[in-house]
Amino acid sequence: MQLISLIVVKSTTNEIIRKIKFNEKGLSLIVDETNKITSGSNIGKTTAVKIIDLCLGANSPSSLYKEKDTGENIIVGEFLEKNKVYAELTCKINDELYTFKRSLYKNGKNEINGEITNNIAEYRNKLNNIIFNNSNNKPTLRQLITKFIRLENSNESSLLKYLGTYTKNYEYQAIYEYLFGIDTSKSENVNILSINEGIEKDIEAIYRKNGVSSLKEFETKINLMKEEVDKFKKSYSEITVINGYNDKFNDMQELLSDIHKLEANYSKCKLKIELMKEKIKKEEDKIFNVDTKILKKLYDETKLSLDSQLRDFEDLEKFHNGMVNKRITMLKEAMNELQVELNSTNLELKKLQKDYENNFVSFNIELKDKFEEKYGEYSKNKIKLENFENDYNYVVEKQKEKDNNLSKKITQNNNGNKKQEIEEKFNIYFKELTKNIIGETFAIVINEDDEEFPVKIIGMNGKPGTGIKKAMITCFDLAHVKLIIKEGYHMPVFVIHDKLENIDLKELRGIIAESRIFEGQYIFPILNDRIDMLGIKEEEVVLRLSAGDKFFHIK
Structure with a gap:
């Protein structure tokens, strides 16, 4: 999948607000032309990539005018609503053109090749099938496409855990095996594992509530409670409740x-x-x-x-x-x-x-x-015993449900050889990129253990430090696209990164050099004062923004 163009339009007047034509391969830069004195924030660099992300199934257009840190930009929100603004992303997939249209206002319609979809879920499912040839929606579109569009501030963990730390290792296992073209069977079992994980949490909560850690302990505690209840019952029935009765x-x-x-x-x-x-x-x-x-x-x-x-x-x-x-x-x-x-x-x-x-x-x-x-x-004690027994029976039923779910798991492919093959192929690109951009050679290791996180990055001096994390993300993502192109996977061949403005100049030079010989597309914002330093060519710039020319042309 290759990005061709993005247009943003006022549907009330058919006026085109922005039209961006992406380069077929290599760099497609969004330049921030503000100088050091004038702040470059809120001019629309992130807006441009957010709109691409919305066209590819991101959650809500409100992300264009609502930020966690700065709150809501009412002017932008009202502009989108008043003018019924929409965006249309044109892509090429296997030499066939597709248009993905997304309304940027509340309750707007979304279209694929002119066909309206009923809701965002249907829109995503169809995109998943078109972009990834993934008809069963496992993994989901957003679990896959987010690997190619990184918008959040990068941190150490997001290099590999790009969906956040709340996503489980077994989910990442299925996602990475899909992205690396290793196996798709693992994703079929993710729902079962997720359901069973929820059951395990329920069982653990019941155990904690009752002060036990296993069914055996539960049974012992219930028997002790029964003895206590029987003793009280006998005492009550024999009227031995008063001493010296x-x-x-x-x-x-x-x-x-x-x-x-x-x-x-x-x-x-x-x-x-x-x-x-x-x-x-x-x-x-x-x-x-x-x-x-x-x-x-x-x-x-x-x-x-x-x-x-x-x-x-x-x-x-x-x-x-x-x-x-x-x-x-x-x-x-x-x-x-x-x-x-x-x-x-x-x-x-x-x-x-x-x-x-x-x-x-x-x-x-x-x-x-x-x-x-x-x-x-x-x-x-009788009520307490009844509660114990109810909780015990609940755990027994949940264990049966868990076992029943496990019986539905499909047999996963024995992909040890495939993993090694992909690891070797990926590392050919990754080693070269890290050496040329970071100045140190790194390699990935694909773990065999399903309990572990699926991918690790190892260097001669151990794991990569935090100082090179942004450059490492670029190396990793570009190497992945090189693998996709080499193996002919039905996946995107573009990478979109945000928040690279402050990357080390030396590393940035290496990124620019590697991107110019990159067969895929690399899209990211860059500050104007670095254009001359890096020798950026005019044709490598697809969008220029400034304080006087913001994305939506709003003063």
Whole structure:
């Protein structure tokens, strides 16, 4: 795939804002004509390459006017929206021309060769098929094309980890094997590995939550928890929740028995007193009380002389009443003794009843509290056990799901020989480029271990230092395009780099020299004050920008 041209147009008026024709091979430079006094930022150098990236499926046109560091450029955003600006990138793939049209405003349509796509996902899938001959979208377009268009500030890790450090090694394995033309089968398994990685994270989170590190530990912990729950359950069912429960219960029963005895004695005494009262009343009814004067008057009227008889009768009466009163006195004395006993029994009974009431309430409160405490512990541990078992069952199911996913993996090609072959071919170009540009020879190593990052760069003095990282990125990417051209891979043969303005002048001279004999296309911005130093030819410049002539011509 070769870049032919880029045009940016106001669709409201069909006015062309920019038209860039790229050189067929070698250098296509974007020159920043601002001087040292005038700042060259925000003139549109990065905008130009961002638009190419958007035409090749980058996320959102908002990247043209929104920056993490500087915020939103409202003027540019409104300009794009008001004029309904679009960009059209023309490319050549196997001698056939393609146009990729991307709207640079919100909710705009995207087209491929004049055919509108429904959404960005469809647009990318079609591009992946056209550019990389990758119909199954594994790896994705953006995972592949980002290797050819580097827009972010380069750092040490982005030399090889160009998608960032969050992309996993197994993903990079599949991507690099695809880019190097080694194997495509590994990319078929990336989704499975990614899904299983998510499952592993879920399982690890469950393990951490429950303080275990394996299913075996999980089982042991569950068994311990079951024993604890059974112990609480047994304690609850056997009412052994109160220490000395049986002794306390027996004391309560003895106290209750004493109360019943006293209640019986109290009732007996009370009954005796009632009987005594009835006897006294009967005795009182026996007292003979006759008025002798009335009796004498009666006898006088009947002419009877009864002096001696009346006296005897009176004596008899006194004797009789005396005996009755004596029995009454004895009964009252006995009744008083019973009353004393009754009062004493009543006092003792009330005391015992009070003691029983207090002990009963205390006992039941303690029993209730202990029951609640034990039941609370039992319930808490039962719920905890249920949660343990649920988590355990979840892990078991996830392990089955993971194993099932692994069973769906396709058999990957045994590509050890292919890797060695590609490594040797790549290093022919890479060694030459690093020697000519950096002044030191480096080589790549393609790792056999799938767990490791797929590519390493090694020099005679070890890994490359941070001071040469930008030049190293150029060497690596140009060597890759040389490999693509040599092997005839269905891939881009261009490299677009941003942020190379401050690269060391010596290294930059080497880059310019190598780019002039480069069969692919190398596009990057350069500062105007370096043009003369590097002997840049006019035909190598495809776009000039300045403070007075920014990309969108916005003042």
